Amino acid sequence: MIGKHKLELDTPCLVIDKSKLINNIEMMQKFAVSKSKHVRPHAKTHKCVEICQLQLDAGSIGISITKPVEAYELAKAKIRHLLITSPIVTKHKLATLAKILKLAPETMIVVDSKANLAQLDELGNELNLSINLLVDIDAGIGRTGASFDTAFDLAIAVHQHNQTTLKGIQCYAGHFQHILGHDERQQASAALLNKAGKLKQDIEQATGLINLIQSGSGTGTYEIDSDITSVTEIQPGSYTVMDKEYFDIEYSVSNSAGHFQPAMTLLTSVISANHSTHVTVDAGTKALYKEATHPQIISHENLNYEWHYFGDEHGKVSGDSLPSVGAVIEMIVPHCDPTINLHDKFYVVEDDIVVAVWDIALRGKLA
Amino acid sequence: MIGKHKLELDTPCLVIDKSKLINNIEMMQKFAVSKSKHVRPHAKTHKCVEICQLQLDAGSIGISITKPVEAYELAKAKIRHLLITSPIVTKHKLATLAKILKLAPETMIVVDSKANLAQLDELGNELNLSINLLVDIDAGIGRTGASFDTAFDLAIAVHQHNQTTLKGIQCYAGHFQHILGHDERQQASAALLNKAGKLKQDIEQATGLINLIQSGSGTGTYEIDSDITSVTEIQPGSYTVMDKEYFDIEYSVSNSAGHFQPAMTLLTSVISANHSTHVTVDAGTKALYKEATHPQIISHENLNYEWHYFGDEHGKVSGDSLPSVGAVIEMIVPHCDPTINLHDKFYVVEDDIVVAVWDIALRGKLA
Numbered sequence: 001m002i003g004k005h006k007l008e009l010d011t012p013c014l015v016i017d018k019s020k021l022i023n024n025i026e027m028m029q030k031f032a033v034s035k036s037k038h039v040r041p042h043a044k045t046h047k048c049v050e051i052c053q054l055q056l057d058a059g060s061i062g063i064s065i066t067k068p069v070e071a072y073e074l075a076k077a078k079i080r081h082l083l084i085t086s087p088i089v090t091k092h093k094l095a096t097l098a099k100i101l102k103l104a105p106e107t108m109i110v111v112d113s114k115a116n117l118a119q120l121d122e123l124g125n126e127l128n129l130s131i132n133l134l135v136d137i138d139a140g141i142g143r144t145g146a147s148f149d150t151a152f153d154l155a156i157a158v159h160q161h162n163q164t165t166l167k168g169i170q171c172y173a174g175h176f177q178h179i180l181g182h183d184e185r186q187q188a189s190a191a192l193l194n195k196a197g198k199l200k201q202d203i204e205q206a207t208g209l210i211n212l213i214q215s216g217s218g219t220g221t222y223e224i225d226s227d228i229t230s231v232t233e234i235q236p237g238s239y240t241v242m243d244k245e246y247f248d249i250e251y252s253v254s255n256s257a258g259h260f261q262p263a264m265t266l267l268t269s270v271i272s273a274n275h276s277t278h279v280t281v282d283a284g285t286k287a288l289y290k291e292a293t294h295p296q297i298i299s300h301e302n303l304n305y306e307w308h309y310f311g312d313e314h315g316k317v318s319g320d321s322l323p324s325v326g327a328v329i330e331m332i333v334p335h336c337d338p339t340i341n342l343h344d345k346f347y348v349v350e351d352d353i354v355v356a357v358w359d360i361a362l363r364g365k366l367a
Numbered sequence: 368m369i370g371k372h373k374l375e376l377d378t379p380c381l382v383i384d385k386s387k388l389i390n391n392i393e394m395m396q397k398f399a400v401s402k403s404k405h406v407r408p409h410a411k412t413h414k415c416v417e418i419c420q421l422q423l424d425a426g427s428i429g430i431s432i433t434k435p436v437e438a439y440e441l442a443k444a445k446i447r448h449l450l451i452t453s454p455i456v457t458k459h460k461l462a463t464l465a466k467i468l469k470l471a472p473e474t475m476i477v478v479d480s481k482a483n484l485a486q487l488d489e490l491g492n493e494l495n496l497s498i499n500l501l502v503d504i505d506a507g508i509g510r511t512g513a514s515f516d517t518a519f520d521l522a523i524a525v526h527q528h529n530q531t532t533l534k535g536i537q538c539y540a541g542h543f544q545h546i547l548g549h550d551e552r553q554q555a556s557a558a559l560l561n562k563a564g565k566l567k568q569d570i571e572q573a574t575g576l577i578n579l580i581q582s583g584s585g586t587g588t589y590e591i592d593s594d595i596t597s598v599t600e601i602q603p604g605s606y607t608v609m610d611k612e613y614f615d616i617e618y619s620v621s622n623s624a625g626h627f628q629p630a631m632t633l634l635t636s637v638i639s640a641n642h643s644t645h646v647t648v649d650a651g652t653k654a655l656y657k658e659a660t661h662p663q664i665i666s667h668e669n670l671n672y673e674w675h676y677f678g679d680e681h682g683k684v685s686g687d688s689l690p691s692v693g694a695v696i697e698m699i700v701p702h703c704d705p706t707i708n709l710h711d712k713f714y715v716v717e718d719d720i721v722v723a724v725w726d727i728a729l730r731g732k733l734a
Contacts, residue, residue: 271456
């Protein structure tokens, strides 16, 4: 495929514009540096080793990732300074963590209960090392994390256990990332992260530890959170490639760093055109994750991808000046993470010519 | 993993109960035979070579599949008598079709326009063979297919072209499959398929061809459609493993063949339990496709998987008598096809012990 124009690719496929990707990565990095914050980008969005490497090359302090199997793939690919952002509790996942720690003992993981801490302390004992932990704080979603009421005690316990090292706290507010209005989002995130910062300060005072990490933040709140003094690092993911949902929220007008570029698009071909109202394309819900938000077609004016019943294999594109059978339609996807998770490869282009094909290597690493 | 109990598997993962799977396959086959119909099961559901082979072993006449890349994988795995159920129009997909026809010249494909017929005739000429075609009829979805008004002319044209052979028609009514009430579903499907049967008769009279194929039908209408005289073969897919959406529709009470068993389940582990109202599990929308219908938890009483905001990586399970961290929860998924499409493997069990691991080999064969 190398050397071909993107419109010559077989469809459906995901295309990444390399210069836009690098622009987004560098813009985030520069912004964070200007605010004296580290970036530990979340690889759950792109699941791609090559993009992790670009992020590290740009100055990221490490990589955040959700699951031990994903972290193990990254560790094998020599991606270091990993943070695993979800609790690791089962026998299988603890065994995977052991393999990761042998390759990359600096890896940090989160903990959200004393029972889980006991498991990790035991694993550290078996491995004869001290496991680096962040106490995960429930940001109010109720998903993972200790409550503010219990987090202090848990942090002290992490500090006191022999085989665990307290590195700080994580507080990630997934439910704030897509609040449309900038001011409302700012108010919610600042209140939460300042509260987490106060907790961190209490922990530092009680333990004598200094410079504990406060990690969290996504593409929706990275500007806001970078103004919170106690925050030391941010974990944005979607900014790399962007999507319709993140373009739809209001960023700070004073900060041009919010204007990331649509680095990733989905290409799909018209395969049937027997109607005056619409055509049928080859990207259904097996190639494009169904969301409340619609994709944004950028290759044709006045065309829309509809979410009507067109099944898992096909999509419905309606509008004026319908394209013919065989025509290729390019669109920004509604939500990048689950759509990327449906694909195996990124076709990477420069000036619309394919220069590389990158594996979405962490895709399918579910268990 | 062979020899382990299913509850010892790393999660999230898909488990297939082999005896239930075989029961479903044999039940469908016996029912169709009793109605003098062939079964050409649709592999878009399971995307798995081993299940295709079980279906062929049980007496299926061939396998239906959506895309040329998927058909090529099957042809390479020596699965024969394929029907590709979606039009093939792009240069890449026609090139893949050429590779398939060299391996499996008996393969049938659908056509829904004269422009597409010209492409296929040209390909047949290049390959020096006659390509077996079914004229795809638009069942009223407007997705693919020729209208009833144009299908007769198209069929005659297929018959008259040198390098294409008219084998019959396809009329698949995806939009009828999930109509809840049996009688309403019966009325809709019978009216459509009898109309298609009349069209087939007209084509037979005009061409002198006899015994043309009429293909179509899914798990929702297979009983109804098997009573339509003109239908020669059915293409059900979901019956193999079943899902919540197909269990929710009303089958004919007089026909016990409708009672397929839940052969596939999703296993997920509790990874956080800091709340009295719910726990967090490791199956989010990257392991379980989000639908209006909820999964059905079968391992625990009074527990529900909710579709609240718990992100791509996590699921929320609420209810009475909440399970502890590390507990494994088993559930029937809402819609089997797109959930299977998120996984790479089936863990196959007999009496809950793993006896095989099957690749979901067609997954990711998008383009």
